[in-house]
Amino acid sequence: MRATLGGHPEVVSTPLDEAAQIALAQRDPRAFAPLYERYADPIYRYCHRRLGDPEAAADATSKVFIRALAALPRYRHGSFRSWLFAIAHNTVVDGWRTARSETPLAATIGHADPSPSPEEEFLRADAGREIRALLATLPADQRHVVELRLAGLSNQEIAAALGRSVGAAKMLQARALTRLRSHLETASAQQAGPTR
Amino acid sequence: MTRQTGQPTPDALDALSASWDALVAGDQPGDAGTGEPLAAVARRLHAADDTPALAAPARARIWQQILGASAPAVGPGGFTSNGHADSSPARDEALLAPLVVNPRPRPVSRPRWLAAQLATAALVVVTVGLAYLVSTANRERTSETPRIPAPDVPETVLAVTIPADYFPTWEVAATELARYAFPAGASAMTDITALRVEVVVSGAYSVRSDGPSQVVRAGKVSVEDVPTGTTTELGEGDALLAPPETVSEYTNAGDLAQMLTWSLFVNDRSASLARGWAFLDGDMRTGLKPQPGATALHLQRIVLAPDSTFPAPPDALQLSLVWTDSADDALTRFDLARTTAGALRNLGDAPIAVYVVTVAAAASTSLMP
Numbered sequence: 001m002r003a004t005l006g007g008h009p010e011v012v013s014t015p016l017d018e019a020a021q022i023a024l025a026q027r028d029p030r031a032f033a034p035l036y037e038r039y040a041d042p043i044y045r046y047c048h049r050r051l052g053d054p055e056a057a058a059d060a061t062s063k064v065f066i067r068a069l070a071a072l073p074r075y076r077h078g079s080f081r082s083w084l085f086a087i088a089h090n091t092v093v094d095g096w097r098t099a100r101s102e103t104p105l106a107a108t109i110g111h112a113d114p115s116p117s118p119e120e121e122f123l124r125a126d127a128g129r130e131i132r133a134l135l136a137t138l139p140a141d142q143r144h145v146v147e148l149r150l151a152g153l154s155n156q157e158i159a160a161a162l163g164r165s166v167g168a169a170k171m172l173q174a175r176a177l178t179r180l181r182s183h184l185e186t187a188s189a190q191q192a193g194p195t196r
Numbered sequence: 197m198t199r200q201t202g203q204p205t206p207d208a209l210d211a212l213s214a215s216w217d218a219l220v221a222g223d224q225p226g227d228a229g230t231g232e233p234l235a236a237v238a239r240r241l242h243a244a245d246d247t248p249a250l251a252a253p254a255r256a257r258i259w260q261q262i263l264g265a266s267a268p269a270v271g272p273g274g275f276t277s278n279g280h281a282d283s284s285p286a287r288d289e290a291l292l293a294p295l296v297v298n299p300r301p302r303p304v305s306r307p308r309w310l311a312a313q314l315a316t317a318a319l320v321v322v323t324v325g326l327a328y329l330v331s332t333a334n335r336e337r338t339s340e341t342p343r344i345p346a347p348d349v350p351e352t353v354l355a356v357t358i359p360a361d362y363f364p365t366w367e368v369a370a371t372e373l374a375r376y377a378f379p380a381g382a383s384a385m386t387d388i389t390a391l392r393v394e395v396v397v398s399g400a401y402s403v404r405s406d407g408p409s410q411v412v413r414a415g416k417v418s419v420e421d422v423p424t425g426t427t428t429e430l431g432e433g434d435a436l437l438a439p440p441e442t443v444s445e446y447t448n449a450g451d452l453a454q455m456l457t458w459s460l461f462v463n464d465r466s467a468s469l470a471r472g473w474a475f476l477d478g479d480m481r482t483g484l485k486p487q488p489g490a491t492a493l494h495l496q497r498i499v500l501a502p503d504s505t506f507p508a509p510p511d512a513l514q515l516s517l518v519w520t521d522s523a524d525d526a527l528t529r530f531d532l533a534r535t536t537a538g539a540l541r542n543l544g545d546a547p548i549a550v551y552v553v554t555v556a557a558a559a560s561t562s563l564m565p
Contacts (some may be wrong), residue, residue, distance in 0.1 A: 029262075029263065030263070032262070033259070036258075036259060036262065040250055040255055040258065040259075041249050041250050044249070044250035044254075045247045045248070045249065045250075048247050048248065049245075049247050054248070054254075058250070058254045058257075058258060061250065061258055062257075062258045062261045062262070065258065065262045066261065066262055066265040069262055069265065070265070070468075070475045071475075071476075073474070074474070074476075074523070093532070093533050093543075128245070128246055128247035128248065130244050130246070131241070131244050131245045131246070131247060134241065134244065140543060141543075146241065149216060149220060149238070149241075150241065150242065150245050150247075152220045153220065154217045154220065154221070155213040155216065155217055163544075167209075169213075170209040170210070170212070170213045171204075171209060173212070173213065173216065174204050174208070174209055174212055174234065177212070177234040177237045177238055178234065180237050180241065181233060181234060181237045184237065184240070
């Protein structure tokens with residue numbers, strides 16, 4: 001498989017399972033490319049749900065992968081996805097600010113970046129708003145579990161990422177859904193308006 | 197499938213969890229007996245999630261940043277400490293808050309600098325004294341009022357005034373409190389241009405620099421000047437101060453050492469402070485405008501109880517990280533958060549040890565003789 005990351009020399013990798021890719025990347029950062037390809041989008045969307053801003057989410061995504069690559073030699077076992085999302089969670093919670101890091105000049109070369117139309121701007125700003133509004137109704141610990149669910153993690157992976165027991169993660173998600181259900185029912189009743 | 201108390205039964209929790217596992221795995225969840233209304237809410241959540249994907253240009257840009265950050269390992273000679281060169285000042289005015297608030301940078305003479313050290317020491321003594329009084333008062337009130345979670349008394353690890361001439365005149369800079377490991381028997385060398393304050397948390401090693409530096413011994417407030425080329429032994433609690441252009445060589449002839457470093461560097465940190473150290477964790481701020489002036493650095497260790505907070509001082513920069521007993525856990529702790537008011541808060545359900553560094557303009561100028 002040849003994976004090309006826009007604007008860069010091709011990164012060549014062979015079909016390997018994730019453990020083998022990690023082992024390779026622990027010796028050579030360029031071998032991290034397939035892992036980045038696989039997880040860039042879920043991590044970005046996770047950060048976007050948390051931060052609500054595309055630029056801040058992109059910055060946070062960058063930090064997550066830089067941290068992950070720096071820490072990769074110490075990664076030993078367990079779910080890589082859990083480990084990566086634990087770093088993402090830590091990165092966002094611990095306050096990587098929504099700073100717009102300065103874009104390296106070289107990074108802007110060779111990338112067409114036409115300005116979006118007003119319609120595209122509106123859609124971009126609006127995307128994800130509903131889900132963020134729903135998540136905002138939850139206490140932090142419940143929201144964290146649901147956010148990781150939306151990122152595609154299993155209950156066991158969520159427990160590992162958040163440093164909780166599997167049972168605690170189950171309880172938190174049940175409470176979150178119960179609360180969301182109540183919220184949705186209330187919202188539906190309000191939309192239906194008063195009845196005589 | 198709930199108990200009389202309204203709590204879901206273990207079977208219901210298991211079934212709901214299995215159903216959601218199937219949903220995120222892309223399988224058709226089996227909802228029979230799983231508390232279908234809740235499973236339906238989960239499906240609705242996923243259906244409502246239209247969070248956008250990462251656009252291709254941003255994906256490529258991030259990959260460049262990742263490769264840039266790992267450049268020392270990618271190939272020899274291709275890395276510069278300014279790999280993410282600042283091409284424009286940060287646009288967000290909020291991020292341009294001065295790192296130090298001294299509006300009139302000026303040289304500090306030796307007597308004034310010594311006075312600043314003494315003033316810092318006096319402040320530490322007063323702070324510890326006040327903290328003790330507050331702690332005593334809290335203990336006395338315990339029997340009368342409900343217990344409010346409060347942080348333990350902070351322990352001062354290092355209080356030092358960084359000389360004004362140590363500060364660079366960069367337009368935009370970043371700063372970080374970081375945790376590093378220095379393997380046993382290893383050697384290391386400074387790898388980026390940064391104003392550095394390094395505190396040994398465990399272990400010991402020696403350092404030799406190609407320029408003048410300073411050392412503060414454990415528990416002391418006095419500063420030792422270290423001449424160029426002098427080998428100095430650093431042990432637990434000792435601190436090294438080095439200006440940006442100083443290159444230091446480190447040798448660890450003993451066991452694994454761990455350090456906390458505060459550093460100020462150009463733009464984004466794209467490498468370890470020293471080649472040969474292993475980065476474990478860090479709290480970084482970017483887009484700062486350093487303003488030269490004598491600067492007080494205060495490193496504290498505090499144990500935060502669950503739900504307790506540690507306030508952010510006004511007109512100061514504060515960085516923090518959770519200290520875990522195992523270095524392997526350093527990047528996976530998520531309990532520490534910052535409130536909108538800037539205070540640190542333990543969101544977890546167990547006490548956590550936190551290192552907090554506070555950097556502010558030295559308040560001693562008006563105390564100068």
